Amino acid sequence: MILKICRNFFVTISLLLLSCVKTSAMTSKNILTLTTNISTIDTNKEFYIYLNSENISSLYTITFELKFNPNIMEILYIEPGECLKNDEIEFGGNYKNIDNNTKIIKFFETFVGINSSKNIEGKCELIKIKAKLLRECKIPLQIINTNDELFIGSPNIRTIMVDNLLNKIDFENTISYIQTKEFNSDDNIKIFISDVYKNTFSRMPEEYGFNYWYNKLISYEYSVRNFILNILNEKEFIDKNLSNQEFITSMYSIIANRKPDQTGYNYWLNMLMSYQNKMDPKTAKSQIILRICNEAELSERANKLNLDF
Secondary structure (H helix, E strand, O other), X not given: OHHHHHHHHHHHHHHHHHHHHHHHHHHOOEEEEEEEOOOOEOOOOOEEXXXXXXXXXXXXXXXXXXXXOOOOEEEEEEEEOHHHOOXXXXXXXXXXXXXXXXXXXXXXXXXXXXXXXXXXEXXXXXXXXXXEEOOOOEEEEEEEOOOOOOXXXXXXXXXXXXXXXXXXXXXXXXXXXXXXXXXXXXXXXXXXXXXXHHHHHOOOOOHXXXXXXXXXXXXXXXXXXXXXXXXXXXXXXHOOOOOHXXXXXXXXXXXXXXXXXXXXXXXXXXXHHHHHOOOOHHHHHHXXXXXXXXXXXXXXXXXXXXXXX
């Protein structure tokens, strides 16, 4: 009886200890950050981006993928970081063209020495990238930790780290920015996006929607015109079912951020009614949106914000 009680006691203690270890492993996350050797960058001048880690155990391999616009940023080379220079590692990479505005560089590092893994205490530079910014810009660098082969959406860096037992090492997702010295329209761009949301949907943008469009605009992946066209194609706006008069007034507030002048108001209202004599109301409004988005007033707003029209 005593032996049975003791055995049950030790089993219970063992389970508790295992539970503690499991919980600790699940909640403990490593840290990955991206830094540059200079805070603000001159166009067409070389600079460095560093992938840094902190306190990683039994690191065996790293896969790093950077999705970027080759018209905005040029990658000159990528290599292992300083803290890995004395380790026995295999490394290499390749480029993949997605389209004219999207390119992916893939880079890997694998430890091949006697221990075939590395314990990192404190901060360590894992990867070093030499690059140039080709135009005035501000680019978000967001690190995600996923096996998603499609690699879609606004995150533009995927890093997968594996330990010597081939388990994926977890880390906190982070986002940082690189920008040129002359790019200083940050606050105005935020105001612009908020104004478009308020004038289109009568509300402020939710956090996800705001970050999505902000990153698309400042990285020049989307022009201001494409941003407006996408917003006006949202079901939330279409379902408002505005009258012709409300629709034209709304177009002025969204695109020009002002009330319409009488001459302009009459011009667009007459054009809308003319279209409605030839096609269904939804298509007629779509035609007005396409035409009014090509107006000089929207182009001027884009130029003031240092964004693509």
